[in-house]
Amino acid sequence: MHENTTLNPPMLRKTESKSSSWLLRWAVVCAVAVSTATTVLAEHNSNKGLGGIKVGQFLNDERRFYNTENGLPSDAVDSVAVTTDGTVLAATDKGLARLLGNDFHPLSDAAQAVTRVAPWGDGAVFQMGGSIMQYDKDGRISKLLSLPADWDEGDELLWLGGRKSLLLGTTQGLFYADGQTVRPFEKFANLASPDTAVYATSVSTDGDLAVGTSTGLYERNQQGEWNKLLPAAGNYSWAPIEVRGVAYDEKNQLWFACPQGAGVRSDGKWQLFTGVEGLPYDDFTALAVGNSGAWFGTKIGAIRYLDGVWSYRQGKRWVPSDDIHDVAVAPNGDAWFATAGGVGRIRRVETSLADKAKFFEEEIDKYHRRTPYEFVLSVGVDKPGDKSKVTQRDSDNDGLWTSMYGAAECFAYAATKDPKAKERANKAMLAMKFLSDITQGGEHPAPHGFPARTVLPIDGRNPNDHDNRENDLRKQKEDPLWKVLVPRWPVSADGKWYWKTDISSDELDGHYFLYGLYYDLVAETDEEKAMVQEVTARVTDHLIAHDFQMVDHDGKPTRWGRFTPDELNRDLDFSTGLRGMNSLSVLSYLKVAAHVTGDEKYQAAYMKLIDDEQYAANALVAKRQMGIGTGNQSDDEMAFMAYYGLINYEDDPNLRMHYLISMMPYWKLVEAERNPLFNYIFASCWDTIETGDYQRKTPQSCLEDALFTLKRYPLDRFRWGYKNSHRKDIQFIEGGWFEYWWKNPKGYLRTGVTLPIDEHFVEHWNKDVWNLDAGGNGTSLADGTSFLLPYHMGRYYGFIVEE
Numbered sequence: 181m182h183e184n185t186t187l188n189p190p191m192l193r194k195t196e197s198k199s200s201s202w203l204l205r206w207a208v209v210c211a212v213a214v215s216t217a218t219t220v221l222a223e224h225n226s227n228k229g230l231g232g233i234k235v236g237q238f239l240n241d242e243r244r245f246y247n248t249e250n251g252l253p254s255d256a257v258d259s260v261a262v263t264t265d266g267t268v269l270a271a272t273d274k275g276l277a278r279l280l281g282n283d284f285h286p287l288s289d290a291a292q293a294v295t296r297v298a299p300w301g302d303g304a305v306f307q308m309g310g311s312i313m314q315y316d317k318d319g320r321i322s323k324l325l326s327l328p329a330d331w332d333e334g335d336e337l338l339w340l341g342g343r344k345s346l347l348l349g350t351t352q353g354l355f356y357a358d359g360q361t362v363r364p365f366e367k368f369a370n371l372a373s374p375d376t377a378v379y380a381t382s383v384s385t386d387g388d389l390a391v392g393t394s395t396g397l398y399e400r401n402q403q404g405e406w407n408k409l410l411p412a413a414g415n416y417s418w419a420p421i422e423v424r425g426v427a428y429d430e431k432n433q434l435w436f437a438c439p440q441g442a443g444v445r446s447d448g449k450w451q452l453f454t455g456v457e458g459l460p461y462d463d464f465t466a467l468a469v470g471n472s473g474a475w476f477g478t479k480i481g482a483i484r485y486l487d488g489v490w491s492y493r494q495g496k497r498w499v500p501s502d503d504i505h506d507v508a509v510a511p512n513g514d515a516w517f518a519t520a521g522g523v524g525r526i527r528r529v530e531t532s533l534a535d536k537a538k539f540f541e542e543e544i545d546k547y548h549r550r551t552p553y554e555f556v557l558s559v560g561v562d563k564p565g566d567k568s569k570v571t572q573r574d575s576d577n578d579g580l581w582t583s584m585y586g587a588a589e590c591f592a593y594a595a596t597k598d599p600k601a602k603e604r605a606n607k608a609m610l611a612m613k614f615l616s617d618i619t620q621g622g623e624h625p626a627p628h629g630f631p632a633r634t635v636l637p638i639d640g641r642n643p644n645d646h647d648n649r650e651n652d653l654r655k656q657k658e659d660p661l662w663k664v665l666v667p668r669w670p671v672s673a674d675g676k677w678y679w680k681t682d683i684s685s686d687e688l689d690g691h692y693f694l695y696g697l698y699y700d701l702v703a704e705t706d707e708e709k710a711m712v713q714e715v716t717a718r719v720t721d722h723l724i725a726h727d728f729q730m731v732d733h734d735g736k737p738t739r740w741g742r743f744t745p746d747e748l749n750r751d752l753d754f755s756t757g758l759r760g761m762n763s764l765s766v767l768s769y770l771k772v773a774a775h776v777t778g779d780e781k782y783q784a785a786y787m788k789l790i791d792d793e794q795y796a797a798n799a800l801v802a803k804r805q806m807g808i809g810t811g812n813q814s815d816d817e818m819a820f821m822a823y824y825g826l827i828n829y830e831d832d833p834n835l836r837m838h839y840l841i842s843m844m845p846y847w848k849l850v851e852a853e854r855n856p857l858f859n860y861i862f863a864s865c866w867d868t869i870e871t872g873d874y875q876r877k878t879p880q881s882c883l884e885d886a887l888f889t890l891k892r893y894p895l896d897r898f899r900w901g902y903k904n905s906h907r908k909d910i911q912f913i914e915g916g917w918f919e920y921w922w923k924n925p926k927g928y929l930r931t932g933v934t935l936p937i938d939e940h941f942v943e944h945w946n947k948d949v950w951n952l953d954a955g956g957n958g959t960s961l962a963d964g965t966s967f968l969l970p971y972h973m974g975r976y977y978g979f980i981v982e983e
Contacts, residue, residue, distance in 0.1 A: 231880070233887055236983035239528040241491070241938070242895065245500045246270075247522035251284035252277050253291070257518040259506035261297045261304050265317065266511055269304055270523050271297040276306060278319070284523070289321040298340040299508075305340050312340070312348075312357070325360045341381050347389075349378030354391060371406045372398065380467065384428040390436070392423030397436050411436075411443045411450040418443070418452065425467025425476065435474050437464040442476065442485070455908025456930060459483070460492040462908055470509030472528055477504030480906060482517055482526075492907070492939050496565070496958060497900040499524045533890055534982055537592075537971050540964025541604075543897070544585070548963040550574070551635065553611040556585040556963055558899075558943060564958030565898050576680070578634035579615050581944065582608050583690030585965045590697035591972035605702045612691050613715045621673030624733040629722030632679035633687055636669070643669045643678055661754075663732075663739050670733060683730050684740035685765050686946075689818045691719065696772045696825055701976075713777050720773040724785050728766055745793040756804070761815050763789075763798035764842075768822040775829045796835065800842045808849065809913045809926045809950035816850055817945045820861045827865040840867060844876055852933045856886035856970035857945050864977050883979050885933075886970060890980075892938045893967050899956035902940050913950065926950040942966055 247255045253274035261269045268279040276290035276297065290308055297306035302317040305324060314324040324346070327337070331352075339349030346357035353376055354365045368391065377394040384390075389400040397409045397420050411418050418440050425437040434445040441454040441462055453459040466477030473486030480502045481494030493499055501521030508516045517524040548556050550572045557578055560571040575581070586608025592601035618635060619626040636643055647668040656662040669678040695716045703709045722730065723743070730741030737744075743766035747754045755762075770786035773779070789795040802819045805811035823843045830836040847862045859882045866878045904910060905925040912927040927950065928934045934949045941947070941954060943962040974980035 232978040232981045260518040262510040343383040390426040392426040413450040424464040429469040466507040468507040472513035477507040495902040580690035583694040588968040590701040591976040594701040595975040624670035626733040629718035760802040763795040768825040813948040814946035854885035859886040897962040898958045899960040901956040904952040
């Protein structure tokens with residue numbers, strides 16, 4: 181993460197560059213070439229005028245789980261039903277339970293294995309042993325009828341339902357209750373084969389009956405005529421089998437689900453869905469419809485279709501267990517799921533971006549501040565998904581994450597003038613100051629201006645017990661450039677802290693990003709300005725004094741803090757993959773330092789790297805990658821923050837154009853990610869380029885895509901595992917650069933964009949969003965900085981207009 185700057189930052193004195201003219205000509209040639217070679221997954225209309233988007237209230241999904249701790253007799257739930265008055269019933273292998281308030285309560289009159297609970301009339305029906313039982317609207321349970329004694333042992337009840345008559349779907353056909361007698365539908369039996377298994381039925385408000393079976397989809401009209409339905413639409417013509425779900429919705433549209441896909445009939449016309457049309461998965465187990473859309477249960481998660489949008493709800497972020505046994509939709513739109521891990525509920529809750537921001541700010545204040553300096557990062561929890569007991573921990577990138585949080589608060593203060601935002605920004609800036617204070621003195625002092633990665637209190641564990649010479653030697657076998665550094669955690673001069681060595685470029689990117697933003701947007705007093713100027717100067721002086729390297733307490737450069745021309749331009753073994761990114765970073769550091777301090781020596785160092793060492797040319801192609809989904813995603817986070825500082829603080833129009841032309845193909849490469857941070861940085865920096873017939877404008881979709889992700893950003897910040905590689909709506913990224921894709925599969929939606937943020941997990945924007953699967957058991961709770969930074973930035977620039 182790099183950068184610092186304002187919307188219209190004060191410009192430095194223009195410096196004539198003898199390199200500017202050839203840089204511009206070279207940049208235009210390279211940009212056209214790169215643009216031609218780049219595959220863009222999501223094409224957008226680039227001629228729309230760019231403007232802020234008004235955002236008011238909208239609906240987000242929230243989930244809740246219920247298990248034996250919430251009163252269920254068992255977590256093995258066969259089915260779930262919602263009566264007309266909203267009562268929720270769950271059938272388990274140890275009895276029937278009813279939801280009262282926030283917990284389920286077992287029903288004593290149904291305390292044995294219960295299957296196939298379903299709404300019927302004003303109450304519900306369910307199977308218990310050899311009987312069909314009735315639950316009436318007053319909560320009383322009585323026997324409705326006995327199942328036929330002459331049914332073969334192979335006759336298994338698969339479905340209960342109906343409207344006026346009780347319908348029973350079995351492995352041997354469709355039956356109905358005639359008083360205490362169970363009779364077959366003879367006309368249906370004549371149309372379907374005798375051993376047709378009936379999985380689901382639905383009755384429309386007009387009295388039509390749809391039946392989903394092992395041999396096909398059938399319908400009986402009001403005149404009693406039976407037909408086998410053969411849905412067809414466009415190039416599709418289906419004779420569906422294994423139809424696991426059917427449902428008429430409130431408009432009498434008929435929905436069905438089978439292994440070929442899903443479909444809906446409206447006004448006599450079919451619309452059919454496969455992975456090509458966006459259906460995520462098709463191993464269906466159930467189907468229910470309501471005012472929150474059509475909900476499909478599958479053997480790997482649940483799916484909703486609403487207003488043309490598919491949403492995949494898989495993994496414990498959304499459902500207690502992936503094998504969905506049954507689905508029910510309540511009158512209020514809540515979707516209920518019966519699973520082997522209990523009952524799940526997904527509710528659509530009205531919220532706003534401001535509500536989300538407030539929630540994440542409060543969560544950070546409550547859980548995510550470590551040490552008196554309040555470093556902001558994720559925490560551990562003792563029990564998956566439970567915040568009642570959290571454990572603070574450090575990471576290699578505490579300075580980076582805390583800087584990004586501080587940057588978010590800088591934008592927040594500039595946009596709102598909320599004193600709380602300024603207080604938070606001040607704390608983050610002081611934490612960054614502390615990291616370059618703590619390295620001075622002690623038994624192993626670092627050179628002046630060297631920042632630590634992070635700190636740990638001396639009265640805790642000794643991190644050198646693990647981060648020792650033996651561990652370094654093991655890592656060096658895998659990475660020859662890994663440093664053997666003893667101690668890796670020196671003790672501070674005051675004896676209160678261990679501080680971590682080996683600062684990296686991504687840490688510096690975060691520091692400098694905060695330096696500039698704090699100076700421009702927050703520092704109002706002479707004391708505040710002097711503080712950030714002093715910190716920026718001493719870190720930058722360290723770089724210049726050591727030939728643009730970070731030199732540790734051992735007198736040697738760190739593993740990743742190396743920007744020297746001798747290595748980037750003349751050592752191919754070292755510079756492969758690093759030349760563009762590190763050139764971009766160090767130019768950004770110097771430009772930020774020149775802006776914050778006003779000291780000409782930083783501008784002079786900046787121009788020396790451009791004129792004598794061609795660093796601006798190096799930065800033209802900032803990242804070494806082979807197309808979408810390649811390279812290190814952290815580089816993208818770093819690069820866009822570096823572009824932000826370089827472009828907004830550069831007053832030489834030719835150099836500014838050079839950096840813009842470098843950024844344009846880079847953004848086009850990541851456009852399909854719908855990343856709000858990358859998009860807002862791009863939009864805040866980009867100038868329309870017009871050179872003859874060559875023209876590039878920021879597309880309005882840049883803001884629309886960013887807003888899409890912010891709106892779908894989940895409040896649940898636990899790291900839950902997820903799986904998407906089995907999906908039917910995925911296009912895999914394969915080929916020579918992905919020879920191991922089957923071990924760590926990568927891909928994107930057939931629509932050309934990566935998965936929505938609520939269908940995978942993002943802690944920070946260094947996450948590789950092209951990866952389709954990831955682990956996680958809910959014992960890590962991430963903070964909300966990755967929402968707050970783009971959100972407050974969008975507010976500051978007017979890209980987001982809160983209504």
